[in-house]
Amino acid sequence: MINKITIIGVGLIGGSLAKALKSNNLANIVFGFGRDQNRLEAATKEGIINQYSTDLKIAVDGADIVVIATPVGSFESLLHDLKPLITQHMIVTDVGSTKSSIANSAKNILDEMLSNFIPAHPIAGKEKSGFEASDAGLFLNKKVIITPLDTNLPESINTIKKMWEDVGANVDFMSSESHDELLGMTSHLPHMLAFSLVNYLVSQNPSASIYAAGGFKDFSRIASGDAVMWSDICLNNKAQIIKHIKNYQKTLDSLVSFIDNENNDKLEAFFVNAKKTRDSWIG
Amino acid sequence: MINKITIIGVGLIGGSLAKALKSNNLANIVFGFGRDQNRLEAATKEGIINQYSTDLKIAVDGADIVVIATPVGSFESLLHDLKPLITQHMIVTDVGSTKSSIANSAKNILDEMLSNFIPAHPIAGKEKSGFEASDAGLFLNKKVIITPLDTNLPESINTIKKMWEDVGANVDFMSSESHDELLGMTSHLPHMLAFSLVNYLVSQNPSASIYAAGGFKDFSRIASGDAVMWSDICLNNKAQIIKHIKNYQKTLDSLVSFIDNENNDKLEAFFVNAKKTRDSWIG
Numbered sequence: 411m412i413n414k415i416t417i418i419g420v421g422l423i424g425g426s427l428a429k430a431l432k433s434n435n436l437a438n439i440v441f442g443f444g445r446d447q448n449r450l451e452a453a454t455k456e457g458i459i460n461q462y463s464t465d466l467k468i469a470v471d472g473a474d475i476v477v478i479a480t481p482v483g484s485f486e487s488l489l490h491d492l493k494p495l496i497t498q499h500m501i502v503t504d505v506g507s508t509k510s511s512i513a514n515s516a517k518n519i520l521d522e523m524l525s526n527f528i529p530a531h532p533i534a535g536k537e538k539s540g541f542e543a544s545d546a547g548l549f550l551n552k553k554v555i556i557t558p559l560d561t562n563l564p565e566s567i568n569t570i571k572k573m574w575e576d577v578g579a580n581v582d583f584m585s586s587e588s589h590d591e592l593l594g595m596t597s598h599l600p601h602m603l604a605f606s607l608v609n610y611l612v613s614q615n616p617s618a619s620i621y622a623a624g625g626f627k628d629f630s631r632i633a634s635g636d637a638v639m640w641s642d643i644c645l646n647n648k649a650q651i652i653k654h655i656k657n658y659q660k661t662l663d664s665l666v667s668f669i670d671n672e673n674n675d676k677l678e679a680f681f682v683n684a685k686k687t688r689d690s691w692i693g
Numbered sequence: 694m695i696n697k698i699t700i701i702g703v704g705l706i707g708g709s710l711a712k713a714l715k716s717n718n719l720a721n722i723v724f725g726f727g728r729d730q731n732r733l734e735a736a737t738k739e740g741i742i743n744q745y746s747t748d749l750k751i752a753v754d755g756a757d758i759v760v761i762a763t764p765v766g767s768f769e770s771l772l773h774d775l776k777p778l779i780t781q782h783m784i785v786t787d788v789g790s791t792k793s794s795i796a797n798s799a800k801n802i803l804d805e806m807l808s809n810f811i812p813a814h815p816i817a818g819k820e821k822s823g824f825e826a827s828d829a830g831l832f833l834n835k836k837v838i839i840t841p842l843d844t845n846l847p848e849s850i851n852t853i854k855k856m857w858e859d860v861g862a863n864v865d866f867m868s869s870e871s872h873d874e875l876l877g878m879t880s881h882l883p884h885m886l887a888f889s890l891v892n893y894l895v896s897q898n899p900s901a902s903i904y905a906a907g908g909f910k911d912f913s914r915i916a917s918g919d920a921v922m923w924s925d926i927c928l929n930n931k932a933q934i935i936k937h938i939k940n941y942q943k944t945l946d947s948l949v950s951f952i953d954n955e956n957n958d959k960l961e962a963f964f965v966n967a968k969k970t971r972d973s974w975i976g
Contacts, residue, residue: 606941607883619879633971641961685918
């Protein structure tokens with residue numbers, strides 16, 4: 411059992427991990443850190459965390475595990491603040507949606523404490539943010555990708571792997587580059603498409619949604635994600651996201667040419683392929 | 694009350710209308726027409742239709758209303774077959790997802806019976822097709838757009854308006870051109886994006902979906918639509934769909950430039966605008 415785990419950023423993911431740890435009786439003390447005392451007080455009253463502090467030194471003091479669950483853009487300054495507070499047996503991990511830029515920041519900042527930092531990313535989310543939307547079951551049967559650094563100790567990696575498995579997730583390992591390529595495609599690209607679709611529609615017709623069928627509601631759900639988080643993701647996975655948007659546009663160009671040439675066979679094959687793929691992926 | 698209504702094509706939409714008419718006790722006889730006797734027999738056994746025939750003459754004989762609910766690509770040959778069977782007080786309507794090409798076909802084919810044809814489009818659907826997926830509540834609080842022809846009698850238009858209102862829909866009127874422009878944007882474009890996304894992902898990585906979060910499932914739901922129906926829609930709303938895909942790509946180009954220039958302010962504004970719009974549209 412974990413004695414003390416400190417969650418830096420008690421939002422949707424941090425709050426859900428806190429709830430999952432507590433409801434599975436996996437930690438004695440779930441300690442929250444954040445900038446806003448009122449929010450931390452509210453999260454404590456709701457039983458999401460046991461204690462909190464807005465002082466990072468107090469928050470991580472004696473922690474076995476520190477989980478960074480703030481937007482990726484805050485990592486550099488956080489790692490600077492954390493560095494002098496990391497002790498020999500303390501494991502620091504994160505839940506950031508991009509991994510290469512985080513690994514680079516950690517390498518530049520953490521020096522001799524680098525081996526204590528295990529980068530990780532639970533692939534789970536909701537369109538709502540804040541601990542009010544947190545859910546102890548958020549990670550059940552979800553993937554968590556750990557992207558270990560060369561200097562990480564196997565025991566430290568296993569501690570983080572076990573924590574995620576204990577809250578119901580399945581853990582995979584890959585390089586930070588592979589992670590960013592893959593997530594750039596399966597998560598960042600669809601979000602960029604959804605945000606762009608909503609902006610395109612409203613620019614054309616402010617009341618377009620009146621005539622949108624049910625599919626639009628589902629399709630655009632992910633266009634309600636947090637703006638700061640998504641700006642951070644774009645800036646931290648810039649090359650991959652741009653690459654995937656541009657390559658996706660080539661697929662759109664093919665589709666346009668099939669329509670323009672009235673190529674019924676190619677159109678049907680295009681739609682059949684998508685339907686077969688989607689059905690096999692979801693089923 | 695309608696005495697006899699004939700549904701041409703007892704699939705998702707035709708079957709749902711049949712069910713809705715029967716469950717609201719709006720028609721004495723809901724008569725099905727199709728090519729496949731086994732399917733019609735099954736729909737009759739399930740109580741979706743009262744009677745059926747694979748002979749169009751028998752199917753529409755004495756009908757007050759004939760609803761064409763087959764893919765848009767079948768309209769021309771159907772209208773040719775229907776023309777000699779349309780009687781003075783028979784109203785023919787449809788549920789096609791495109792309206793300009795249908796109006797043109799009707800004008801070219803129906804001659805002196807043109808005024809009996811009231812083009813309409815219920816904006817409702819599911820990713821599943823076939824009468825097995827049909828649902829008496831499919832049209833509740835959904836929009837139905839009627840795109841009247843110049844020669845339509847007000848009484849005929851009102852009959853179709855009332856039928857849709859009686860099964861729970863809200864009816865709007867617009868020109869077929871406005872309809873195709875609007876639906877090209879709110880329905881056809883999102884479907885094209887979803888089909889393209891799934892095809893792009895599988896072309897890059899056949900097991901990409903393993904690492905896709907919940908958003909992807911929602912986003913790609915509409916990529917399970919019927920391939921023949923969507924080919925028909927593309928060919929029948931070609932100009933609008935191509936226009937909207939190309940203009941949408943300009944929105945993607947802007948987003949790429951914000952990311953490439955690491956313009957955090959523009960990125961955040963882009964995401965905030967989408968989130969605000971989506972939340973206001975759905976809420």
